[in-house]
Amino acid sequence: xxxxxxxxxxxxxxxxxxxxxxxQNISPRKLEQIKAEVAGYKDIAKSIINHAVYGSxxxxxxxxxxxxxxxxxxRISGSDNLQNAIKYMYKALQDDKLQNVSVEAVKIPHWxxxxxxxMMVQPRRKNLAILGLGGSVGTPAEGITAEVIxxxxxxxxxxxxxxxxxxxVVYNQPFVSYGETVQYRxxxxxxxxxxxxxxxxxxxxxxxxxxxxxxxxxYYENGVQKIPTACITVEDAELMARLASRGVxxxxxxxxxxxxxxxxxxxNTVAEIVGSKYPEQVxxxxxxxxxxxxxxxxxxxxxxxxxxxxxxxxxKDLGLRPKRTIRLVLWTGEEQGxxxxxxxxxxxxxxxxxxxxxxxxxxxxxxxLGMQFSGRPQARAIMSDIMQLMEPxxxxxxxxxxxxxDISFWMEAGVPGASLLDDISKYFWFHHSEGDTMTVQxxxxxxxxxxxxxxxxxxxxxxxxxxxx
Numbered sequence: 001x002x003x004x005x006x007x008x009x010x011x012x013x014x015x016x017x018x019x020x021x022x023x024q025n026i027s028p029r030k031l032e033q034i035k036a037e038v039a040g041y042k043d044i045a046k047s048i049i050n051h052a053v054y055g056s057x058x059x060x061x062x063x064x065x066x067x068x069x070x071x072x073x074x075r076i077s078g079s080d081n082l083q084n085a086i087k088y089m090y091k092a093l094q095d096d097k098l099q100n101v102s103v104e105a106v107k108i109p110h111w112x113x114x115x116x117x118x119m120m121v122q123p124r125r126k127n128l129a130i131l132g133l134g135g136s137v138g139t140p141a142e143g144i145t146a147e148v149i150x151x152x153x154x155x156x157x158x159x160x161x162x163x164x165x166x167x168x169v170v171y172n173q174p175f176v177s178y179g180e181t182v183q184y185r186x187x188x189x190x191x192x193x194x195x196x197x198x199x200x201x202x203x204x205x206x207x208x209x210x211x212x213x214x215x216x217x218x219y220y221e222n223g224v225q226k227i228p229t230a231c232i233t234v235e236d237a238e239l240m241a242r243l244a245s246r247g248v249x250x251x252x253x254x255x256x257x258x259x260x261x262x263x264x265x266x267x268n269t270v271a272e273i274v275g276s277k278y279p280e281q282v283x284x285x286x287x288x289x290x291x292x293x294x295x296x297x298x299x300x301x302x303x304x305x306x307x308x309x310x311x312x313x314x315x316k317d318l319g320l321r322p323k324r325t326i327r328l329v330l331w332t333g334e335e336q337g338x339x340x341x342x343x344x345x346x347x348x349x350x351x352x353x354x355x356x357x358x359x360x361x362x363x364x365x366x367x368x369l370g371m372q373f374s375g376r377p378q379a380r381a382i383m384s385d386i387m388q389l390m391e392p393x394x395x396x397x398x399x400x401x402x403x404x405x406d407i408s409f410w411m412e413a414g415v416p417g418a419s420l421l422d423d424i425s426k427y428f429w430f431h432h433s434e435g436d437t438m439t440v441q442x443x444x445x446x447x448x449x450x451x452x453x454x455x456x457x458x459x460x461x462x463x464x465x466x467x468x469x
Contacts, residue, residue, distance in 0.1 A: 026378050026468050037463060038385045044320070045389035045455045052314055052451040053393065061310040061450050062443035064092075065303060069296040069438055076293035077333045078110025078264035085289055086267050089309075089330060093271040098312055098328070100274065103267035106343040108333035110264040111135055113293065114257025116230065118201070121145070122251035123243065130201070130230040131294065131433075133185060134217035134336065136258045137226045143255035144168070144199050144228065150237075150244040154184075154191055165196035168252055170232070172203050172241040178428055181205050182216070189229035190221035199254050200229045203237035207428040211235050214432045215292050217336050228256045268340050269330040273312055275461065277323040282351075283461040284327050284358045285311050285453060286406060288334035288341075295436030299427070303365030303441060303449070304420070305330050311454040322461035324356055331406045334362070341406035352413055356466045359457060360404030361420040365441065365449045368422045370397030371456060375416035379467040383418070386459050390452055416467045418456060420449060 026034070051057050068088065075082040086103060093101045111134050118128035150170045151157045157164060157171075169192035173184045182205050192200040204214035213231045220226050240250055269289060275281065287304030291297025312328050315321075333339035348355075373383045384398045402417035411417040422445070430436045460467065 031378055031381060034382055034463065034465065035385050038382060038389070038459065041389055041459050041462075045459070046392055047318060048314055048454050048458065049390070049392050049451045051318060052310070052454065053447045057310070057314055057317060058447055059443040060313070061306045062441060062446045064309070065298060065306040065441065065446075066438050068306070069298045069302055074293050074295055074297045075289060075291045077108045077290050077336050077339070078261065078266070079293065082266065082290050082332065086269055086332070089269050089289065093269070093309070093328075096313055096316075098271040098273065098316065100270065100272040102270045104270060104344065104347065106266055106268060106332060106340045107263040108266045108339050109135070109336045110261040112259050112261065114138065114259060116256045116258070118230070118232070118255070119253045120240070120250065121253055123248050128236050128252070129211060129213050129233050131213040131215035132228075132230045132256050132258050133189070133202070133215060135220065135260065136189070136218065136229045136256065137260070138256045138258040139199070139228045139254055143253050145251065145253040146198050148240060148244070148250040148252050150241045150250075152241070157191060157195060161195040164192065167197055168254065169197045169200045170237060170240050171200065172237040175205065175207050178205060185216050185231065186219050187221070189218055189227055190224045193225040193227045197227060199227050201232045201252070201254070202229065203234055204231045205428070206234060206431065206433070208426075209234035212433045212435055215294060216432045228254060228258070230254070230256060266332045266340065268332055268344050271312060271328045273315055273321065273326045275324040276321045279325050281324040281354045281356050281466060282327050283324055283356050283457050284329055284407070285457050286329040286331060286358070286360045287362060288331040288406060290332050290335055291436070292335060292432050294432070294434045295430070296438060297436060298438045299364050299430055299436045299440045300432065301334070301362045303446060304361030307361055307365055307446060307450040307453050310450040311457050314450065314454045315458055320458060322458055323464070324461040326457050326461050334406055338405040338408065342409055345409035349413070352410070352415065355410060355415045357416050357418060357460050358407040358410040359418045359453070360407040361449070361453065362404050362406070363420065363424055364422055364427045365420070365446050366422040366424060366427065367445050368395050368420060368449050368452055370395055370399055370421050371452065372399045372402045372419045372421045373416070374400070374402040374411050376468050379416050379469060382467060386456055389455055389459065393448055393451065395448065395452060414469050416469055420453060422449065
């Protein structure tokens with residue numbers, strides 16, 4: 001390329017960047033105009049709230065969810081139950097007369113736990129309740145019988161590395177927070193394998209337990225021997241820790257029939273309310289349809305998925321049509337790290353400039369406290385004003401740091417993101433366990449969650465301009 005041409009191309013590139021930057025910056029005066037525009041939605045927000053919380057749509061998301069999970073059950077990645085769930089939702093969204101109902105093909109992991117059991121055989125016989133961790137290898141047909149070493153941290157494991165050879169590592173790590181403590185579930189097997197252990201048993205990542213093991217996905221480190229791994233109950237982890245502290249020899253027999261099948265065909269499920277003025281611009285509302293293979297998957301993430309469906313239903317019921325398209329996406333393969341969402345991003349990232357806001361509800365639908373948001377300060381100021389529209393139900397707070405595995409791909413690329421924040425003080429009592437059933441759900445809380453979710457999605461989609469980013 002000639003220098004003069006190179007210079008011209010460079011100048012054009014810089015100009016385009018400047019145009020892009022300037023288009024994302026809003027003057028203080030313009031920002032005030034947008035905030036005034038938001039205030040004009042007070043009556044519409046009130047009508048959405050009234051319809052969801054007090055009107056004919058009251059309890060609808062709860063009743064829809066109960067019918068769904070009672071009919072389908074839990075929905076692990078690659079299972080027939082998940083395929084049946086997708087078919088169920090495809091028909092339900094069509095029956096609800098939403099627009100552009102479709103499924104988009106993806107590949108997802110297919111792990112099956114098979115039969116599994118654990119028995120403490122020394123110093124006495126005691127059945128240990130276990131749940132194999134997702135992706136774990138199985139044991140030999142005769143199982144593994146080995147002495148146990150109990151540790152409370154990775155640091156302790158590494159200090160006692162010589163003792164761990166040929167043993168089953170039991171992690172009795174205290175629960176600090178999910179984000180901090182889950183590393184033992186995620187990395188525990190590989191860390192144990194590095195010091196020569198033959199299996200690992202992890203104290204369930206739970207803030208409270210009634211002898212209930214909690215499952216979840218785990219990740220083997222490349223180049224490290226794969227050993228069987230499962231979660232045990234808080235009670236049994238503490239029991240073995242007490243025995244070990246007295247110098248008592250502990251022996252456990254572990255059997256796991258886990259199998260990793262080839263990746264399975266699956267689908268993200270989509271429905272829309274098409275925008276009236278800027279249909280190519282999109283606000284996503286979402287939750288994930290898959291769950292673990294225990295309980296009913298009502299809390300994780302049936303509630304989030306169904307209030308996202310409810311958002312479109314409420315808008316349709318009221319005859320509202322936003323300027324932008326509101327797109328419902330029910331993700332698949334979230335529990336394995338957002339596998340379906342990652343492929344959705346790859347398929348649609350060419351349209352990233354038209355993605356206005358991505359929303360995901362995946363922390364339960366308990367009593368809502370507000371919304372979490374990730375985006376530029378100017379966008380945050382607009383979102384804060386939108387939350388003031390929830391004054392009739394006194395849930396107006398906007399918090400930092402939107403959270404959601406499935407929307408993380410978009411947020412990392414600069415798209416504003418939002419997630420529902422509710423009272424999760426009991427969330428990890430039931431998370432990934434047999435306790436995740438409709439008994440956990442509360443129709444009043446779901447009504448409130450749906451109202452907030454709908455108001456935010458509608459107002460953002462109906463503003464004259466996209467959120468700055």
